[in-house]
Each structure stands twice: as structure tokens, then as C-alpha cells.
Amino acid sequence: MGTHDVLPPESDAWIGAVSAFAQRAARYGYGLVSTPLFEHVEVFQRVGEHTDVIRKEMYDFADKGGRHIALRPEGTAPVVRAYVQHRPTAPWKVWYVAPNFRYERPQRGRYRQHWQLGAEVLGVDDPAVDVEVIALAHGFYRDLGLKRVQLVVNSMGDPSSRPAYSDALRRHFLHEGAQFGDEFLERARANPLRILDSKRADWQDVIDHAPQLFDYLSDESREHFEAVQRGLDALGIEHEIAPRLVRGFDYYTRTTFEFVSDALDAAQNAVGGGGRYDRLAEEMGGPPTPGIGFGMGVERILIACESEGVPPVAALPGIEVFVVDDLGDASATVILQELRDSGVGADRAYGGRSVKAQLKAANRSGARFAVLLFREEAGRGAVVVRNLVTSEQLEVPREQIVAWVLEHREMAPS
RNA sequence: GUGGCCGUAGCUCAGGUGGUUAGAGCGCCAGGUUGUGGCCCUGGAGGUCGGGGGUUCAAGUCCCCUCGGUCACCCCA
Numbered sequence: 001m002g003t004h005d006v007l008p009p010e011s012d013a014w015i016g017a018v019s020a021f022a023q024r025a026a027r028y029g030y031g032l033v034s035t036p037l038f039e040h041v042e043v044f045q046r047v048g049e050h051t052d053v054i055r056k057e058m059y060d061f062a063d064k065g066g067r068h069i070a071l072r073p074e075g076t077a078p079v080v081r082a083y084v085q086h087r088p089t090a091p092w093k094v095w096y097v098a099p100n101f102r103y104e105r106p107q108r109g110r111y112r113q114h115w116q117l118g119a120e121v122l123g124v125d126d127p128a129v130d131v132e133v134i135a136l137a138h139g140f141y142r143d144l145g146l147k148r149v150q151l152v153v154n155s156m157g158d159p160s161s162r163p164a165y166s167d168a169l170r171r172h173f174l175h176e177g178a179q180f181g182d183e184f185l186e187r188a189r190a191n192p193l194r195i196l197d198s199k200r201a202d203w204q205d206v207i208d209h210a211p212q213l214f215d216y217l218s219d220e221s222r223e224h225f226e227a228v229q230r231g232l233d234a235l236g237i238e239h240e241i242a243p244r245l246v247r248g249f250d251y252y253t254r255t256t257f258e259f260v261s262d263a264l265d266a267a268q269n270a271v272g273g274g275g276r277y278d279r280l281a282e283e284m285g286g287p288p289t290p291g292i293g294f295g296m297g298v299e300r301i302l303i304a305c306e307s308e309g310v311p312p313v314a315a316l317p318g319i320e321v322f323v324v325d326d327l328g329d330a331s332a333t334v335i336l337q338e339l340r341d342s343g344v345g346a347d348r349a350y351g352g353r354s355v356k357a358q359l360k361a362a363n364r365s366g367a368r369f370a371v372l373l374f375r376e377e378a379g380r381g382a383v384v385v386r387n388l389v390t391s392e393q394l395e396v397p398r399e400q401i402v403a404w405v406l407e408h409r410e411m412a413p414s
Numbered sequence: 415g416u417g418g419c420c421g422u423a424g425c426u427c428a429g430g431u432g433g434u435u436a437g438a439g440c441g442c443c444a445g446g447u448u449g450u451g452g453c454c455c456u457g458g459a460g461g462u463c464g465g466g467g468g469u470u471c472a473a474g475u476c477c478c479c480u481c482g483g484u485c486a487c488c489c490c491a
Contacts, residue, residue, distance in 0.1 A: 001482085052489050056415070074491085100491075105415080107485060116491060199489080248490055270491060297491025326449060357443085359451040374449060388451070 002105070002112030013302055016312030018097050020143045021117045025095035028136050030119055033094035035078035041070040043081050046283055048250025050191040057102040059112070071101035074249065075118045075295045076277065083122045084286030090123020097298070109268035109300045117301075118274070120293030122281065127224050130255045130276065130292055131231030137259060137272055137294050138237050144301070145310035148263040149271060151237065154245040154256050155225035156193075157217050159279065162253075165216035166192055176206045196244045212243055221254055228255055251277040255292065263307035264300060271304055272296030317345040320409055322362035322388075324348075324372045326355050331373050335383070338402050344409065363388060368409070371401060 006014060022032070041060050048054060053073050060070035072078055075096055083092055097117050106112055119136055121129050134151065141149045157165060173188035173195055180203060187194050196207060217225070232239050239257075247256050256275030264271070274294025281289035305311050321339055323346060325332035332348055339346040349361040355372070362370045372384040383401055386393045396404045 057489085102490080104489080105486095106483095107487095110490070114491060118491095197489085199487095268490075272491070295491060300491055322451095324450080354444090355449050356445095356447085356451075361451085363451040370451080372450075376449085384450090386450075391451085393450085 004111060004113075012314040012316070013305070013312045014298065015314035015316065017144065017298060017301060017305075018117065019315065020312060021095065021097070021140050024136060024140050024143060025119055028093070028119075028132065030093040030095040030136075033079055033082065033096050033120075035072075035082050035096070035098070037099065038069045038071050039078055039081065041068045043077050043284070044070050044073055046080075046251060046280060047074060047077055048191075050187070050194055051248055051250055053102065053248060057104050059101040059103045072098065073100055073102050075100065075116050076120060076249075076251075076274075076280070076291075076293055079120045079293070080122070080277070080280050080286075080291060081284055083289070083291075084281055084284045087286070090289070091129070092122040093119070094121075095119040100295075107268070109264060109297075109303055111299060114300075115298035116295040117298060118293060118295035120291060122291040123289050124292075125278070125290040127227035127231060127255075130224075130228045131235065133274070133292050133294060134228075134232065134239075134257055135235055135237060137274075137296065140296075141259065141271070141301075144305055144312055146261065146263075146271075146301075146304055146308055148308060149259050149261045149304070151232075151239040152242040152245055152258050152260065153228070153232075153239050154242050155213070155217060155221055155254050156246065156252050156256050156275070157213060158221045158253050161216050161218040161221055165211065165213055168211040168216065169193065169196070172210050173206065176209070177203070180206075191250065193246045193250075197246045207244065214243060224254055247273055247275060249277075251280045251283075253278045257294070259296070261300075261304045261307075263304045268300065270297075271300045317343070319345045319347045319365045319367045321346040321369045321371055321405055322348065322358075322365050322367035324355055324358040324362060324370050327373045327375060327378060328352060331378070335371060335373070335401060339405060342402050342406060344402070344405055369405065371405075 041058070044058065045054060058070050058073060060068065063069050075098060079094060079096065095118065097115065099113050099115050101113050103112060104110070117140075119133060121133060134153075138151060156162065169192035170188055173192050174185065177184050177188060184195065184203065195203065196210065198207065214222075229239070229241075242258075245256055245258055246252070247258065252275040254276045256273075258273035259271050260269045261271045262269065272294055274292070276290065276292040278290040279288075280291060281287065302312070321344055323332045323336050325348065336346050336348055347365050347367070349358040353361075359370060368387065368389055370386040370388055372386060374384060377384055377395055378398070381398050382395045383398055384393060385396050385401070385404065
């Protein structure tokens with residue numbers, strides 16, 4: 001099916017990555033937005049009829065009411081739809097973590113269902129927000145400890161400058177690429193920008209000699225792009241200008257960017273990307289509203305983290321105490337609840353197994369202490385505490401066990 | 415959508431040219447202490463050999479179909 005499950009303990013890395021992003025996004029004033037897993041297909045068709053995502057990767061179907069539904073293939077369109085629908089006051093700064101679906105053959109770093117972390121800002125045209133959004137993504141990669149992630153940026157121009165460039169490109173490709181067959185010519189006619197980012201070796205020569213987008217930028221777009229670059233420079237964020245970076249969606253205007261990792265193998269090396277989409281809200285029936293955002297693939301980020309040897313760590317309590325029960329009454333249950341209520345990670349074995357087997361489980365749990373409940377000590381109102389690291393053992397009054405653990409949990413390295 | 419490789423115990427894998435009860439390591443469970451883990455020793459559980467069909471006296475081993483996984487192309491997160 002091209003889907004996959006995420007199980008413990010690997011899922012700890014997911015919690016680590018998602019919470020790191022949530023923390024950073026919150027520091028920038030972004031709130032969480034959650035949109036449905038599916039939308040009317042029209043919502044996604046705004047991303048561009050000539051894109052692969054729409055042409056061949058849409059996971060769509062008819063529901064029982066005959067509606068044409070599509071599972072979300074990307075994160076921006078639903079967020080813009082929600083903006084148009086609810087009209088929150090600008091600037092609207094939101095982040096999300098959500099599954100995306102694309103009907104394509106899976107391979108390493110590419111899945112039919114994959115998760116994206118992302119952020120969007122609507123209602124602001126200021127290049128400062130372009131810089132902020134890029135800095136947010138950049139900072140997140142740094143939080144994770146990724147060092148082999150590079151930023152590439154480009155400007156797609158605005159609606160006033162794009163048509164002239166598009167025409168020039170089309171003329172170039174139709175003239176120089178006649179030998180490449182129908183697919184090339186069709187793309188050249190319909191959307192010549194789509195050819196620019198092709199990785200096909202036999203097309204490269206013609207692409208290399210294509211007209212440059214920079215030569216067609218309007219003054220406004222040029223100034224905007226330069227302001228973005230100045231902002232990145234001021235933050236010390238290294239970036240490379242990639243004149244042929246056009247990205248996979250047709251809605252982009254002006255700033256586009258992509259983060260690539262050389263820790264990932266060749267083709268699937270993008271760990272995040274995004275750009276400005278100043279016309280999208282209007283195309284969805286809302287007021288003219290500039291917007292910018294990005295999406296990052298969680299699975300790819302985790303592959304990159306693994307490759308760089310920096311797996312994200314979840315800030316969650318581990319098991320500190322393991323209760324070994326030789327009484328068979330409710331004592332273990334009560335002590336466990338007291339410990340857990342007090343903020344202590346505590347676990348037990350089930351099924352009335354032998355003390356030996358329970359201690360084996362205690363050892364496996366990683367707990368530093370075992371609390372053993374025996375009839376003899378219980379008779380004088382006490383329990384046995386065993387340090388599983390040092391094998392030291394002592395008796396502690398039953399009613400003092402939680403206090404004892406709270407007092408000793410920070411001590412002794414385990 | 416196109417192409418390559420692969421599918422044997424929970425995991426990683428052995429199982430020349432088809433031939434009696436399909437194996438190993440790790441993991442799991444139990445015992446070696448009457449109430450005690452990690453090391454060690456002993457034993458045990460666990461497998462429709464992905465599924466279906468076919469060839470054959472006989473198939474995990476050959477053929478076909480199918481499902482699944484994986485990698486690559488296109489392109490992207």
C-alpha cells in the first residue's frame with residue numbers, strides 16, 4: 001500500500017521532532033492550525049493543473065454523497081482555504097503537523113502517506129516575514145542538530161513579470177527542444193517553468209541555455225528578493241541562489257526556497273521547501289491576500305537525523321521505578337498510582353509472575369529502583385527498595401516510599 | 415505510470431543440481447535459590463516456508479498468477 005507504521009521506541013524521535021518544532025513555532029508567535037484530512041478536490045486543484053501532484057499523484061475518490069474528494073497532498077492549500085473561510089485578522093501565523101497523501105510508487109524517503117511539519121503566514125507582504133519564515137525552518141533544523149542542510153532560494157517573479165518570462169522560456173524550449181518529443185513540447189506549451197527543474201540529463205543542455213528569470217523580474221520583485229537576501233545575511237543564514245528553483249506547485253510567486261540535505265541519497269534530498277503565494281487566497285475566492293509558508297517532510301528529516309547521528313529525543317519521563325509484587329493484592333496498584341501521581345515514571349509486570357521474572361522485567365525497563373512487596377516486610381508496614389544499578393537494598397516504611405523515591409531519584413548515575 | 419531486486423520462526427538469516435519429522439544466532443518463556451535482575455548453564459514455546467494454481471511419485475526448492483516489501487526513474491517532503 002505504500003504506507004507504514006511508526007512504533008515505539010522509534011516513535012520517540014517523532015515526539016522529539018514535533019515538539020521541537022512546536023516550541024520554536026510558538027516562540028515566533030505561530031499558533032497550531034488543524035485542517036481536515038480531505039477536501040473537495042477543487043481546493044487542491046489550485047496548486048496547479050500542470051503539476052505532478054495534480055496530474056498523477058492526487059489520492060482522490062468519490063464519497064457516498066457523490067462528492068469528489070481528495071486526500072490532502074500538500075499543506076498550504078487547506079490552510080489558505082481555512083483563511084478564506086474564517087477571515088482571521090492579519091497577520092495570521094500558523095503551523096501544522098499533518099499527514100499528506102500522494103499516489104505514487106513509494107521508495108526511501110517517499111511514501112504515499114507522509115507527514116509534514118509546516119508554517120504559513122497570511123496577510124503580510126513584508127520581506128521581513130519571508131526572512132522570518134525561512135529562519136523558523138532553518139532554526140528548527142539547527143535545533144535538531146542537522147548540519148548538512150543547505151538553503152537554496154529563488155524569486156519566481158510576480159504576476160506582472162511572470163508572463164513575459166514565461167513566453168521567453170516557451171519560445172526557447174519550443175525552438176531548441178523539438179527533438180525531445182511530445183512530453184517536453186507539451187510541458188513547454190502548457191507551463192515552461194515546469195521544465196526548468198527537470199533532472200533529466202538529456203534536457204540539461206537546453207535548460208542551461210534558457211533565459212534567466214532574473215532578467216525579467218519587475219523592480220518590485222527584484223527589490224523584494226534583495227531585501228530577503230539582506231535579511232538572511234543579517235541573520236547569518238547561508239543561502240545559495242538557485243535561478244532554476246521553481247518548485248512543484250504553480251501557485252508560487254516571488255520568494256521560493258528549498259532545504260536540501262546531502263545526508264540523504266541523491267534524488268530525495270529535499271527536507272523542506274516553500275515560498276510565497278500572493279495570489280492563492282484570491283483564487284480561492286477570498287480577498288487579495290499575500291501569503292508565504294513551507295512544508296517539511298518528517299520522515300525525511302528523521303532519515304537525515306539518523307544519517308547525521310542526531311536522533312531527536314523526546315522530553316518524556318522514563319521508567320524510574322519498577323514495582324515487584326509478591327503479595328497479589330492491590331498494594332502494587334496503589335503504590336504505582338501514588339508514584340505516577342507524584343510525577344515518577346513507574347511500571348510493573350503482570351500476570352502474577354515470579355519475583356525473579358519480575359526483576360528481569362524491571363531490569364529491562366531501565367528503572368533505577370525496584371520496589372519489592374513481600375509479605376514479611378508488609379507485616380511491619382514496610383517495603384523493600386532495591387537499587388538496580390548498585391544492587392544495594394534497604395527497607396523503607398510503606399507510607400514513606402513516594403517521598404523516598406522523590407528524594408533519591410536525582411542521585412546516583414544510572 | 416515504468417523498470418530491477420526480494421518475500422523461510424518475533425528479529426537477522428542458512429536451507430548445492432526438487433527427496434524422510436525445515437535449521438542457526440538473537441529475542442521470548444521456564445528451571446538452575448525457599449523472596450531477587452544484569453553474566454553463565456539447561457530446557458521449552460514459536461513456522462499456512464506471503465497467498466493461489468500448476469508440473470512431478472515427491473516443491474521452501476521448478477513454472478504461472480497474485481499480494482506485499484524494497485530500490486530506482488519521473489518528480490517531490
